[in-house]
Amino acid sequence: MKRIRSDLIIENGTVLTVDENDSIIERGAIAISDGKIVGVDREDAINGKFSAAKRLDAKGGIIMPGLINTHTHLAMSLLRGIADDVSLDSWLKNYIFPLEEQFMNKDSVYVGSLLSCAEMALSGTTTFCDMYFFEKEVGRAAEKIGMRAVIGEGIVASGKNEEQIWQKKKELTTELMKKFNRSELISIGVKPHSPYTCSRKILQEAKKFSKENGLLYVIHLAETEKEFSDFKKSAEMTPTQYLEKLDVLDNSTLAAHCVWMEDGDLDIFKKHEVKISHCPQSNMKLGSGVAPIVKFLREGIVVSLGTDGAASNNTLDMFSEMKTAALLAKVNNHEPQAFSAKEAVRMATIKGAEALRKENEIGSLEVDKKADVIVVGLDKPHLTPIYDYYSHLVYCANGSDVKTSIVNGGVVMSDRKIKNADLADIIKKANFIATKIKKGAPARTT
Ligand SMILES: [Zn+2]
Incomplete structure (x- = not known):
């Protein structure tokens, strides 16, 4: 059977769909095409059905909605x-x-x-x-x-x-x-x-x-x-x-x-x-x-x-x-x-x-929804071992455990780096404005 071409497959992770049944797919993967999710399933099923222009290895992490x-x-x-x-x-x-x-x-x-x-x-x-x-x-x-x-x-x-x-x-x-x-x-x-x-x-x-x-x-x-x-x-x-x-x-x-x-x-x-x-x-x-x-x-x-x-x-x-x-x-x-x-x-x-009245577009990993997806890495001491994914996300993880952020099918952050802008330059400009604000700010009370 000829496989369907997709833009990106995110694989080698646990997919937390946050769908109606809160389905969790171990050894799962998702396929993305034209900014949308086209497949959510076990990794072998996704790879059997889709070919991919690009692949992203979740390295055993959690693949979940942004x-x-x-x-x-x-x-x-x-x-x-x-x-x-x-x-x-x-x-x-x-x-x-x-x-x-x-x-x-x-x-x-x-x-x-x-x-x-x-x-x-x-x-x-x-x-x-x-x-x-x-x-x-x-x-x-x-x-x-x-x-x-x-x-x-x-x-x-x-x-x-x-x-x-x-x-x-x-x-x-x-x-x-x-x-x-x-x-x-x-x-x-x-x-x-x-x-x-x-x-x-x-x-x-x-x-x-x-x-x-x-x-x-x-x-x-x-x-x-x-x-x-x-x-x-x-x-x-x-x-x-x-x-x-x-x-x-x-x-x-x-x-x-x-x-x-x-x-x-x-x-x-x-x-x-x-x-x-x-x-x-x-x-x-x-x-x-x-x-x-x-x-x-x-x-x-x-x-x-x-x-x-x-x-x-x-x-x-x-x-x-x-x-x-x-x-x-x-x-x-x-x-x-x-x-x-x-x-x-x-x-x-x-x-x-x-x-935001966007529940038909985003908020869960389901076919036909927009591909707003994040990958949370689990290879850290504070996330080891793992018995319950929700528990870890809420009580152990923090923002810096996110390895990849994807919006509308496009990678906006990967390996802790912002893709579409120069972060050092943004920080420099923000600090420059802050030096002026500091001069105008009232003294702190504490
Ligand atoms: Zn407010």
């Missing part, structure tokens, strides 16, 4: 570690907003985004969902490194200039839609920052625009106790009830954080099929609280995983985020079985795809 980070502010990697040990309110007002005003421009956002894309490619993330300014530059950086992304202008608009700001943001979003219209990697979202930084009218206008254009609606929600109690005081409702009242919640809404939620808020999420981006490390670091993810999962709400910006994390390593998510859920529920390693891996892969 990780999906559903909440980022990429360019904030330039502010990594600038202010620790402060509350979200003070962090934003005293550090982040003034520094962004002074130092974040088209060029710095491009460099910061390149830096973050490189960090993600090196730690096994293949897709991210970003909210910031100058998002065209974020899209350019993603395309340069070869990452998949949902980009969108962060919208902060309330008060007397709100209409002007919204018109400008609408224009920018339309520009993004045009610029990346044919991109295989980039899609666009509408991203009002939060219920407390956008007026009622802007939140609704943004929803209308996102619906008209079939775009994801991404928002920070119920992140801190302050936000929660302010809404209780001023509107006599929770932030979630407030958004429901504005009629902006639906199945294309992705809410980040969702820490301060009443039980009734979960019913609202369920009713409107709102998806969540859980950001445990950022919530812990800013002292915001613990999102009730075990409750969310019991209610069947889609929970994905995000790192938030590197300035409040302080890395974009999704392996470390998976571990934190699992440990935090266990300690918060006083119950070790409250949340499993398998659930953490699903949260960082297929649930991320669902949160």
Whole structure:
């Protein structure tokens, strides 16, 4: 029988499909053609059916879907570690907003985004969902490194200039839609920052625009106790009830954080099929609280995983985020079985795809899906021996164990090297910007 030609076969590994049955294929392989997965099977079956222009030896490692980070502010990697040990309110007002005003421009956002894309490619993330300014530059950086992304202008608009700001943001979003219209990697979202930084009218206008254009609606929600109690005081409702009242919640809404939620808020999420981006490390670091993810999962709400910006994390390593998510859920529920390693891996892969409404394209290794694949090496002392793949991925592995990252069938990182850009040059440029930021930054309090 004549074998079907494929572009690439990844072989000699264990394939963790993260499909509906969580199938694991020992001595497995996958075949890739035209950016898509065309075969997932035992190695002998794949080699019997396909020939390959190229082969990649997984060397006994894990072949799995690329990780999906559903909440980022990429360019904030330039502010990594600038202010620790402060509350979200003070962090934003005293550090982040003034520094962004002074130092974040088209060029710095491009460099910061390149830096973050490189960090993600090196730690096994293949897709991210970003909210910031100058998002065209974020899209350019993603395309340069070869990452998949949902980009969108962060919208902060309330008060007397709100209409002007919204018109400008609408224009920018339309520009993004045009610029990346044919991109295989980039899609666009509408991203009002939060219920407390956008007026009622802007939140609704943004929803209308996102619906008209079939775009994801991404928002920070119920992140801190302050936000929660302010809404209780001023509107006599929770932030979630407030958004429901504005009629902006639906199945294309992705809410980040969702820490301060009443039980009734979960019913609202369920009713409107709102998806969540859980950001445990950022919530812990800013002292915001613990999102009730075990409750969310019991209610069947889609929970994905995000790192938030590197300035409040302080890395974009999704392996470390998976571990934190699992440990935090266990300690918060006083119950070790409250949340499993398998659930953490699903949260960082297929649930991320669902949160971005891309579950038919990415998030698992299945025939006809896009070839976003990573290989995790296991030939390390901290990964030896191995009894359970999920357990190792969540509790033992870290981003630097990823040996290869592939997006849309293209290798973006191999043998710990970024393929499509000069990493040393990116680091040099990021450090140059940081020397200027250092001079403008307020003194650290610790
Ligand atoms: Zn955020």
